[in-house]
Amino acid sequence: MAQYNLPNPKNENTVVYIDGKLYPRADAKISVLDSLVQGGDGVWEGLRVYKGKIFQLEEHCERMVQSAKALHFADIPGKKEIKEAVFKTLKANNMTDGVHIRLTLSRGLKSTSGMNPELNTFGSCLIVLPEYKDLVYGSEGITLITSSIRRNSPQCLDSKIHHNNLLNNILAKIEANVSNADDAVMLDVDGFVSETNATNIFFVKNGELITPFPTSCLPGLTRSKVLELAKNLKIPFKEKQISIAEMYIADECFTTGTMGALAWVKKIDGRLIGDGSKGLITKKLNDVYFESVKNDSEKIPL
Numbered sequence: 001m002a003q004y005n006l007p008n009p010k011n012e013n014t015v016v017y018i019d020g021k022l023y024p025r026a027d028a029k030i031s032v033l034d035s036l037v038q039g040g041d042g043v044w045e046g047l048r049v050y051k052g053k054i055f056q057l058e059e060h061c062e063r064m065v066q067s068a069k070a071l072h073f074a075d076i077p078g079k080k081e082i083k084e085a086v087f088k089t090l091k092a093n094n095m096t097d098g099v100h101i102r103l104t105l106s107r108g109l110k111s112t113s114g115m116n117p118e119l120n121t122f123g124s125c126l127i128v129l130p131e132y133k134d135l136v137y138g139s140e141g142i143t144l145i146t147s148s149i150r151r152n153s154p155q156c157l158d159s160k161i162h163h164n165n166l167l168n169n170i171l172a173k174i175e176a177n178v179s180n181a182d183d184a185v186m187l188d189v190d191g192f193v194s195e196t197n198a199t200n201i202f203f204v205k206n207g208e209l210i211t212p213f214p215t216s217c218l219p220g221l222t223r224s225k226v227l228e229l230a231k232n233l234k235i236p237f238k239e240k241q242i243s244i245a246e247m248y249i250a251d252e253c254f255t256t257g258t259m260g261a262l263a264w265v266k267k268i269d270g271r272l273i274g275d276g277s278k279g280l281i282t283k284k285l286n287d288v289y290f291e292s293v294k295n296d297s298e299k300i301p302l
Contacts (some may be wrong), residue, residue, distance in 0.1 A: 009133045017089040019190040034125065035107035039115050040165040042106040043067035049090065049099035049130075053297030055258075057083065059221050060103070067162045068105055075108070075123035082126065087301055090130040093279040096300065100133040101258060104164065119289070125236035136259045137182065139279065141266035144196065144277035146244060147172035147184035151194035151216040159218045172197035183255070185247070185268065188216040193242040196255055199263070202226065204252035204281045222289075225296070229288050235281060252279030254286075260285045 016028035023029075035041035045060040068076045077085075086101065109122040151170040152159055169186070176184040176197065183196040195201050195217035202211045202223075209230050211223065217278040230237045247253070251274045253265035262285060264278040 001101055005136055008132045014093045014095075014130060014290065015089070016130075017085050017126070018123045019127075019253050020085075022089065022092055028129070030106070030125065030127070031109055033110045033113065035110060035120060036104070036164060038113060040163070040167075041071070041115075041117075042104055042164040043071065043162050044105070044164055045103040045162065047086065047101040047103055048261075049095060049097060049101065049259050049300070050297060052096045053293075053299050054086070054101075054294050055297045056221050056225070057298040058088070063162055063221070064103065064105055067160075070158075070161045071106055071107070071163065072106070072117065073124055074117070074120065077105070077124065077126055083298075085128050089130055090300055093130055095132070097132055098132055098134060099130050102129040103127070103130070104129070106164075125205070133259075135261050135263075137255075137263035141264050141276075142182035142255070143156055143267040144183055144185050144265055144269070145176055145179045145181040146269050147175045147186050147197065147264060149175065149184075149186060150189050153185040153189045153216055155189075159214075159216055162218065169197040187244070188212075190241075191244070193247055199255035199257035199260065201265075202253065203242065203247065203250035203254050204279055205246070205250050207236065207281070209281065209285075210240055210242060211237070212242055213239045220257060222258055224291060225289065226256055226262070226285055227294065229285055233284065233288065235285075248273075250274070252282050254282045262289055 014025050015022045016025055018028055043064055045064050047060055048055050061082045065076055065079060100237050104127040106125040108125045110119040111121050112119060149168050152168060172184040172186050183198055185196055186194050188194045193212050200217060200220045200223040202209060227237060247268060248271045253273045255263045264282050265273055266276050
């Protein structure tokens with residue numbers, strides 16, 4: 001386990017929001033009949049708190065609502081209700097900085113065990129789990145391997161739905177663990193690069209920023225922000241199908257996600273990316289990304 005993922009003792013006495021109530025972390029539980037337990041039937045978001053503000057809160061709440069709609073949840077809280085639950089939880093914990101929030105919406109409690117959503121007669125269940133957690137990849141550069149596990153095709157399970165059924169990602173992460181790598185690159189069913197088991201992925205070649213089409217990968221919010229920043233900086237960029245060989249010969253590589261922001265990649269499958277150091281375009285985008293945090297974050301009400 002990477003040092004940046006180790007449990008933080010500061011979290012032991014925090015409280016967690018579940019279905020309208022706050023519980024001590026050790027007592028925060030859901031029923032064995034909840035849809036998350038029965039079939040991973042829920043949607044989730046990751047939020048990050050910087051200096052009294054939550055980055056891209058509106059966008060995360062919007063994606064949660066839309067994912068729940070795509071899964072045909074019968075009872076979906078509005079964005080205002082979700083935000084209020086987040087603010088209430090942060091206020092109860094006196095958390096204002098260096099915090100990651102795992103925001104989950106389950107289809108809710110079932111009347112009896114089974115996969116049929118018609119058994120969900122109690123409404124959805126919103127969970128807000130805040131934790132003191134630094135950027136999970138640190139700043140020293142990460143190593144990746146290519147997984148044998150393919151990313152879901154839209155023919156099977158559309159990645160546009162930010163769902164809790166993450167077993168193929170977990171299997172890919174196991175391969176990374178066995179290989180002593182930080183994460184695993186997942187290919188699509190045609191053998192092109194999709195994303196890693198936990199993040200979107202970008203490459204730089206001859207000064208141009210490239211990233212996979214958001215077909216089998218999640219069109220992540222950090223990914224979208226990076227593309228916006230690249231446009232503002234007049235860095236040429238494009239989405240394209242990226243082969244394994246193109247990945248190996250890239251000049252730079254970095255991953256994007258709320259948990260780790262922009263994390264530069266030094267090695268994939270034993271191949272150094274570029275000269276094995278953090279590239280100039282990666283540095284530039286990383287710097288302006290953290291500048292954007294100041295402008296694109298919603299203040300936590302006191």
